[in-house]
Amino acid sequence: MPDIFVAQKEERKERPPGKEHSLKKPGTFQIENELKEDSHLENAEKTHVKFFSTFCIEPSDVSFADQEEDEKVLLFLRRHLITNVDWILIAAFLALVPALFSFIGNFFNIGDVELLNIPSRFVMFFLLFYYSAVFTFILVNFISWFYNVGLITERRVVDIDLAELIFKNVSTTKFELIQDVSYLQHGVVRALFHFGDVIVQTAGKHTNFEIEAVPHPDKVVHLIEDFIGKKPDEPSDN
Numbered sequence: 001m002p003d004i005f006v007a008q009k010e011e012r013k014e015r016p017p018g019k020e021h022s023l024k025k026p027g028t029f030q031i032e033n034e035l036k037e038d039s040h041l042e043n044a045e046k047t048h049v050k051f052f053s054t055f056c057i058e059p060s061d062v063s064f065a066d067q068e069e070d071e072k073v074l075l076f077l078r079r080h081l082i083t084n085v086d087w088i089l090i091a092a093f094l095a096l097v098p099a100l101f102s103f104i105g106n107f108f109n110i111g112d113v114e115l116l117n118i119p120s121r122f123v124m125f126f127l128l129f130y131y132s133a134v135f136t137f138i139l140v141n142f143i144s145w146f147y148n149v150g151l152i153t154e155r156r157v158v159d160i161d162l163a164e165l166i167f168k169n170v171s172t173t174k175f176e177l178i179q180d181v182s183y184l185q186h187g188v189v190r191a192l193f194h195f196g197d198v199i200v201q202t203a204g205k206h207t208n209f210e211i212e213a214v215p216h217p218d219k220v221v222h223l224i225e226d227f228i229g230k231k232p233d234e235p236s237d238n
Contacts, residue, residue, distance in 0.1 A: 077150035080195035150211035183217035
């Protein structure tokens with residue numbers, strides 16, 4: 001996995017002695033129950049995060065900076081794949097613009113290069129610069145999707161945002177600081193593809209944050225609610 005949200009095991013913080021917790025956490029039971037009740041989650045990816053994964057249950061190959069030694073990741077989340085359609089269509093249109101101009105010029109018998117007296121080498125330079133800009137547009141949007149992830153562990157919620165390749169923001173809050181959690185799902189597209197924003201409200205000076213456009217937001221909210229009010233080492237009642 002990319003090292004923006006993956007840390008080597010030896011870099012994680014070790015918990016003080018005597019702070020071991022139970023093997024089964026309430027969230028684990030919640031995931032098992034949801035899988036039995038929801039047919040959509042039966043096909044959810046488990047164990048390993050694939051290249052285009054957006055909803056992965058208990059991944060074994062995901063870690064992050066400041067992760068404690070025995071802290072288990074329960075959910076790995078990315079924005080739904082359908083959220084990439086808009087910029088993909090824009091990129092496809094931009095890639096076809098020079099060909100469209102050439103087609104229109106040939107159709108109306110307009111020699112653009114000769115008419116404007118533009119040397120062909122300048123045209124090649126312009127095309128190279130243009131397609132480099134289109135490629136950069138594609139790369140920035142893909143990386144923005146790929147590296148913006150949400151993680152739900154047994155102890156906290158982590159939201160990792162990367163914007164424009166240079167700005168990285170990591171928001172994290174422990175479950176005992178969460179006051180309320182909800183999800184926002186508006187519009188036909190979100191309802192049809194079943195994704196939405198998970199909004200986490202925290203106490204005091206801690207900033208509220210949201211994990212945007214993730215699949216099955218209701219299941220994510222239920223999982224977090226199962227932990228709210230419980231201390232990290234408190235055993236499950238299940």
